[in-house]
Amino acid sequence: VAKVPLSLALQGTRILIVEDESILAMDLADRLKHEGCDVIGPAAREAKALDLVAQDRPDAVVLDLNLDGRLPIDLAKTLVARQIPFVIVTGYGKRQFDAPALQQAPRLQKPINMPELVRALSDVIRAAD
Amino acid sequence: MTESKRTGRTGRRPRRQNREGHTTESQTNAAETSDPHTPPICAIGASAGGVRALQDFFSAIDDDLGLSYVVVIHLAPDHPSQLDAILAGRTKMPVEQAEHTLELRPNRVYVIAPDRELAIEGDNLAARHVTEPRSRRAPIDGFFHSVAAAQRDGLAVVLSGSGSDGALGIRAIKEAGGVIFVQDPNEAEYPMMPQSAIATGVADFVEPVATLVQRIAEVVRSKRGMDGLNEDDAELGLSKIISLLQARTGHDFSHYKRTTVMRRVTRRMQVTRRDSIGNYINYLRSTPEEARELLADLLISVTSFFRDKEAYEALARKAIQPIFSRFDENEENNSVRVWVVGCATGEEAYSIAMLLLEEAAHRSFHVPIQIFASDLDEKALLIAREGRYPKAVAADVSEERLRRFFVQEGDHYRIRKEVRDLILFASHSVLKDPPFIRIDLVSCRNLLIYLDRELQQRLCTVLHYALKPDGYLFLGSAESVDTSSDLFRIIDRGARLYVAMPTVERVAPVFPPFTFEHRRAHPEHAPQRMDSVAALARIHASALERQSPPSALVDADYRLRHVSATAGRFIRPSEGAISTEVWQLVRPQLRLDLKLALQRAFEHKESTLTLPITMEIDGERRRILEYVTLTEADKGAAPYALVLFLDAGTAGPPEEVSAVTEQAGQADEKRRLVQELIMAQERLNANQKQYEEVLQELRASNEELQSINEEYRSTSEELETSKEELQSINEELKTVNAELKSELENVSAAHNDLQNLMSATEIGTLFLDRELRIKLFTPPVASHFNITQADLGRVITDFTHRLRYNGLENDAKKVLESLAPKEAEVRTLDDHWLTMQIRPYRTVENLIDGVVLTFADVTELKRTEESLAVELNAMGRLQELSTKVAESVELEPALMLVLDTIMELLGADLGYIQLYDSDNGKLRIATQRGFAESFLDHFAVVDASDALDASASGRALATRRQVLIEDIEKGPSFRAGLEWAAPAGFRALQATPLIVRDGKVVGVLSTHFRTPRRFSAHDLRLLAICARQASDSIDAYLLQESLRKSETRLRQVLDTETVGVLFLSEDGTIINANKALLQMTGYSRAEIDAHELTWRKLTPPEWIALSEEQFKKLEVSGLIGPYEKEYLRKDGSRCWFLFVGRKLDDGTIAEYCIDISDRKRAEQERELLASELSHRVKNTLAVVEALASQTSGKTVQQFRDKFAGRLRALAQAHTLLVDADWSNVDLKMLLQQALSAYHTDNTKRIALDGVPIALNPKQALGLRMVIHELATNAVKYGALTNTKGRVRLSWQIEQTGDQQRQVRLHWEERGGPVVKAPEQTGFGDRMIKTACEYDLGGEARLDFLPEGLVCEIVFPIA
16 A cells, blocks of 8 residues: 555545445545545445435545445435535446436446546545535 | 593592693693603403404504503413413514513513402502402403503503403593503404493494404504694693583583693594694584593593492491481471482492481481482483493492392392482583582582682582581592682591581572583484683674673573673672672662663563663763663574663753753643653652562572472483383393293203203102102113103003012102102112102292102112121120120130120131140130030140140141131041041131230130131131230230239238338328238227328437438438337337338338347347446456455565465355355355365364354355454464364354344354454454444454454344
8 A cells, every 4th residue: 555645635525435345445445544535434335325424424425336236326316416526436337327316426437546536536526616 | 521520540639730720731741641661551351252352463463553562361360371372473572471570661462370460550560469359350450440540541452251340440541541442242252341341331442353453553653643742732722622612512621620631632632543633623623423522531430339438437427327317207398318419420329329228227217318410421321320330349339238239130230229219310510500409418529629729619609509508518538628618617527528507698609601501402413502601702792893882791581691891880789699680780770771671672672772860970970871782693592682881971960850840931831741750750660669579579489490490300301211211121121031032042951951861860760740640750760660751641650660669659649748858778679779769849939749759779888788787796796895805804704705706706606715824835725615525524625735736726826827627528627626526516617826915825716617617808807806805815814913923922021920011101101001010019000091100200209310310311312221219109118120111113111120129128138237247347356456455464475375365265255156146145154165274174173053044145245254354363363373272153143122133153262372462453353343344234343352362243134
């Protein structure tokens, strides 16, 4: 693991990780923390993610599209409604899951390319301000 | 001269006349005669018999007369004429046929060409195509008129011919100064034309051709002699001639225009062949007749019916209508009175009469009409009274008028008697004789122009006097009443129509001092009088020689006729109208004595010297005596009284009388005498007054008597006319007699013709009278009836005949009763056919006088008719056949019809039609008539190659030729024929190959006959037609069959269940579709047929754009697709279709589609699967990456061992799940597999204890990783580091409150080295906790007890 963060853009931002794969969620949390993020979660279930969003509003969300075989469409709609930006991280191709709530968000492919994720998160946070 | 009109040349104005009059004349004379470039024309007209006359004429005529001869004859318009060649052989002069316009040269002959009319145009002879039929009828008149109109003095020659062509023309030529020559009718082959010319009275010479040419030569020479005429001589001569003429005829031409007079005189000179004026004057003196001839020439005039049609129309509308309109029928003796002045030959008078009659016909009441027509020319009047005009007048008179007012008499038209009766033609001079009075309309056309101004004025006064107030005056086109504009008012300038203006007093015109009766009371012995103005002057002059005092000459009517120069002092006309009566003119004091003296002079032939009368003259009282004596100039001439006014010196004052008396001694006696004298004088004065009143009355009576006298005179003329009419009726009767005679000749000729016709005709004709007695018959009748010429007059029914007909008597009687002709066809005993017609016999008087029977042999006709009927029947049958065959759908019924028809037409007994199948070479009987079963069994289907020798039909098939066998036993025979003819029962047959359009033989038509049969051309033609019919049927059938097959194929193609077919119109409406499409889309046939569906309706919105793009492509390439799109079913569901399509020739679009929904679904599933796979792979890779990232090691070897262990654990978990089909995995199995690697040497060191629990895949994966971490930790640091340590693994299910269950798993290590809690949590710990939380949904607790690690994991299960 690199000692130096990739960017200063995410310093102090509060990021909610929604990922049902435990090892992945753990690793992603480590990496975002390394980037200076204040990681919320990670949440493996949609219900929990919704709770966390309600409890303390994150600056951005990293969202996996398959939570134990289910599409977290309600979460996505809530995020859109509450104007919380999010980045989708998924193994699915572009054409799957093209519901309107999901169309605006940047979509990154697994395995995660960290600089890409950092850039996407900082972009959506900046856009949301 | 005369008031006769000369209107020969329309529009010709009188020459301008200068004061002297004659200068102009000589100029014009010179112009007319001395132009050397215009040779005189000799116009020759001839017709039937004219060629001979022309040959004689040109053989005899001198060829150096300097004339241009123009020959006009009647030629057929479409035949070339040889006349020029004929005449060229007779004269040395060049002869030309005038086909086009030629210049006229002297000593040349011009002959009219066919279909031309000739005219003079300037110096040229113009030839034009005949324009109107009229000119074709009268080419001679046309040319003569043109010569006259061109003012060419010329000669006109009329030769042999029938008809009256030329008669009108010569008058025009003569009027223009030409000389007229006519062939003697006695010599002419056809005398009619010369006679017509002579009848006009204008012919100068009537001679045989031989002398005619001499006369022509003489006339031409005398004409030449005149060319050098001295002008002064001419003028002098003319004056002499005029006075001579006046002396002889009483007509004074001195006031007429010189030109005209000179032209006529010149003409007379030519005719009399005098070459100088002097010669002519001598001739005129010595020959009394010449004066009359000259007068007649001067009076010659030309007129025609309705000359100036517009003027006549105006006359009818503006004068005649008003005259009738104001006519008062209640007035007694009222009539419409018209006076035609200068009526010449009467055309004008008759024209006006026609207008009057036409107008009268429009009126409801009867209007008596009286027309006076006057002229001086007695000859012209004769023609006028006769009212006969050449046929050519038809050109001037409308058809209707011709029918109504004329009767045709031979070559002439004659005015109907009722019209002639209206007109009183009278010899009368308007200038000299008292006028007719109370006239409504005076027509005086083309007279004024010949008079000088003074005479015009006088004439106007006379006409005004004659007219009623508001009466009309009708003048010629070039005339006016400008000289007397106070008398007349114009009402139509174009028509020269005037109306008389009323004047305060009607003034009787002063008649000119003509004393001589110009009318010839008895033309035969009229004395030649010498009285004239000149004579009067002479008498007066001689009287003056004896008596020098002022004087006057008075005639027997007491009219003052002449006064001396000094007599003016005694003339003082009284108030009122001017009269010529002497006592109206002399001073009042002189009147009484003068009257008495004159009476004495005329009645007693005594001279009188009156007592002196005192009167004031030139302011002086003078005593005047009158001396009256009778003078008689010549023996028998009218007496005149000479009045001398003698001046007896001045008289004393009036008182002188009494003074003298007183001087005489105042004797009482004297006083008494004076007294008496005064009384006597007073009485005398009273008497005188009374006398004058009586005289006034007498004068009135006298005037009245004069008018009555005039009317009597007219009546006498009328009587004379009647007498002439009687004479002409006599003439007519003679003519009728002659006609009857010629008719008799015609009848006898007709009889001859009839005789010849009767013997020549082949039609039997039989004339029967009312009792059916034979009147006449033609020879062929004798062959039907047994009659001979001897049987004429016997009743026909008495005779036998050779007809199969017995109704002759009845039929003939019926025809006589009904008068309706009867026609019948009758057969003779020898089988001939006759057409018999029975008609009533009509005489010329339209009476029925029997019957006429005609018999015409029509046997041939009948036979032809029969064969035609057969033919017609055949045609009918064929026509019927053709219709029926066309209607027939099936082949065999059609062939049956053909067979039946031909059998019927040929009278065949048996027959069949075979069809040939070229595929198997077999002939099959398709239809047949009359064959027995056994025959058919054998022949139903035969091999064609076999049949070649075996049968006629086989032969016909092979040779493609018709086979005719007239008799089996004689003709070419075949095996089958020999074998089967007898059993089948035929002797003759024919076989006709049936050949279709492309030349293939498709069958054979055979017919059979029980008896030998010859085939006529007609039979063969019928056969050909029927064979054609059969071939056509077969051809059509085959064609239809192949069409049907092809259609079936196509329909099957269309009906494929899996391919939808739809047809679109150009606007995208679905107009048709197959069943498959209906099934695919769920729509019904009815919805398609209603044309309510369009491709747009069936296409979901997102596919419209693509479809439109495809349809655009269609426009360019004609093709659509293939392309895929979704379609909407009727129920709204979608399905995937693959489309291809094309545009058809008629513009519709055909689209084919296949339902590809299944394929599409499979594709989607595959896509889903691929994406799931991608998700799994990528997720797994991410996990692997995270594993790698979380794994740490002091050395690479260490790291690799750790990472490989974790990766293996992950892989084993997957293996387990795949083995379990990615469904639930048993907990114990999972633990055994995870821990099996550690069992190898420590089998008993790891103890598992628990109930079976099903884990879902995620739980299984998570738990597997947790166990891996626990196990590797135990091997590395815990109980499994040595050989004694043990691990105990147990689990159980716990029931939580709300029906949920959870698993409690207990990991407990014992026997290993002493455990120290690690200083920092490593990946293993985090991994265990995170996985428990995430993957198991539970939690883990780790207790690092010194005796060994204890881990407790709790998680829920279903």
